[in-house]
Amino acid sequence: MEAYLGTCVGVTLKDDQAKLGGLIHILLPEPTGTDIPFEPAIYATTGLPLFIDKLCSAGASKDNLTACIAGGALVGKISEQDLWLDIGGRTTEAVENILREQGVWVDQIETGGLSAYRMALDLQTLETKIEPLLTPPEQIVETRFQLGKKDLADAIHNVKPIPQIALKIIRMLENENYDMDHVAQEIRKDQVISAKVLNFANSAIIGAGTSIDSIDRALIVLGERRLFQLIVSVTVEIFFSQNRARGYSLCKGGLFYHALATAMTAHEISVFTSRGQPDIAYTAGLLHDIGKIALDQYVMKDGPFFYRSLHKEGLELCKVERERFGLSHTEMGAMLAQKWDLPENLVDAIRYHHKPDFAAIDRQLVTIVYLADLLMASFKVGQQLTLPDSTYLQEALKELGLHPEQLTVVIDRIPRTVFDISMVHL
Numbered sequence: 001m002e003a004y005l006g007t008c009v010g011v012t013l014k015d016d017q018a019k020l021g022g023l024i025h026i027l028l029p030e031p032t033g034t035d036i037p038f039e040p041a042i043y044a045t046t047g048l049p050l051f052i053d054k055l056c057s058a059g060a061s062k063d064n065l066t067a068c069i070a071g072g073a074l075v076g077k078i079s080e081q082d083l084w085l086d087i088g089g090r091t092t093e094a095v096e097n098i099l100r101e102q103g104v105w106v107d108q109i110e111t112g113g114l115s116a117y118r119m120a121l122d123l124q125t126l127e128t129k130i131e132p133l134l135t136p137p138e139q140i141v142e143t144r145f146q147l148g149k150k151d152l153a154d155a156i157h158n159v160k161p162i163p164q165i166a167l168k169i170i171r172m173l174e175n176e177n178y179d180m181d182h183v184a185q186e187i188r189k190d191q192v193i194s195a196k197v198l199n200f201a202n203s204a205i206i207g208a209g210t211s212i213d214s215i216d217r218a219l220i221v222l223g224e225r226r227l228f229q230l231i232v233s234v235t236v237e238i239f240f241s242q243n244r245a246r247g248y249s250l251c252k253g254g255l256f257y258h259a260l261a262t263a264m265t266a267h268e269i270s271v272f273t274s275r276g277q278p279d280i281a282y283t284a285g286l287l288h289d290i291g292k293i294a295l296d297q298y299v300m301k302d303g304p305f306f307y308r309s310l311h312k313e314g315l316e317l318c319k320v321e322r323e324r325f326g327l328s329h330t331e332m333g334a335m336l337a338q339k340w341d342l343p344e345n346l347v348d349a350i351r352y353h354h355k356p357d358f359a360a361i362d363r364q365l366v367t368i369v370y371l372a373d374l375l376m377a378s379f380k381v382g383q384q385l386t387l388p389d390s391t392y393l394q395e396a397l398k399e400l401g402l403h404p405e406q407l408t409v410v411i412d413r414i415p416r417t418v419f420d421i422s423m424v425h426l
């Protein structure tokens, strides 16, 4: 059993005598009272007592239980000044309090800071291993790795664009005028996309609650807007799947999971704050990191140097990319988006999602994507190896009229399956 932990907190419990143990992956300190179905297991105050009860009813004895705790990383450096922003810290505190109340001895704690951890419980030996996701090598011989103009042109040229149907839908959403029958007809014509759309519509991530066997049925069950989101997500997944390198993420499909989670979060932020247009926020969230597809192969080659600059020297991601390759994934993404003729506000969101202050067209949209990206990077959805950058967090909250306390409510409104996919690994 294992868990990848950023802001989430992992707890293993074991009873050596009864030879029983388990691991729980906790998302938030306590329920926030949102209207989405209540799942007690993801909150410290409700999940941990349940976990203890379950182990005891399986034969463990509370007196013999010992625990290990990991994760609870800070959303950003800024959170040291503001308690409400330290979601991971509050979850850790809640976990420690409950274990103390229940009289469970804690063997090991690796929490806080900015790093992410992998926590694994060996079910044979009941041993818990906690290791940082990235330990930059101490001694490496550096060779500078800069991309020339031709490399960049090749990188852009070699990336296959997202399928046409997605570009059409994206433009339609922008103009708000479309003919649904025409769209449905186009999807039906493309067998690969329709099969993928149905597959996705029936997946746990969408959670439609009923079987969907045709595009027409999907339209009825999900409605136009969600069907559009689904189609665009599927085409973006096709786009992301051309990438075989894994420089940016530890798991297969990691960049896509991150994109999907950012899209869902951006949508929720837009709905919750009544800022921007939720569909456009979703699309911008899906597309924000497209530049990484073109750069990933170089990150992979540059590996240790890239991560040494990022983690040891604490430099911001775009700065490291610019230093090592000559341009950042945000600039590369904007070039791709312009090449595909995407609407200007999306190009803007792709270009400035790490610097919403610089937004030139739609500051609210860019800020929504920035915040969604930051939250999902903090929770390590998609097991990205890069660190979240919280430089603009306070300004972003102000721009969207969000109180830091409401961040946990936003997180609580995101479908749970998003956090489960962060557990998917090879």
Ligand SMILES: [Fe+2]
Pocket (backbone or CB within 6 Å): 288, 289, 329, 353, 354, 373
């Ligand atoms: Fe990014």
Ligand SMILES: [Fe+2]
Pocket (backbone or CB within 6 Å): 258, 262, 288, 289, 373
């Ligand atoms: Fe991102």
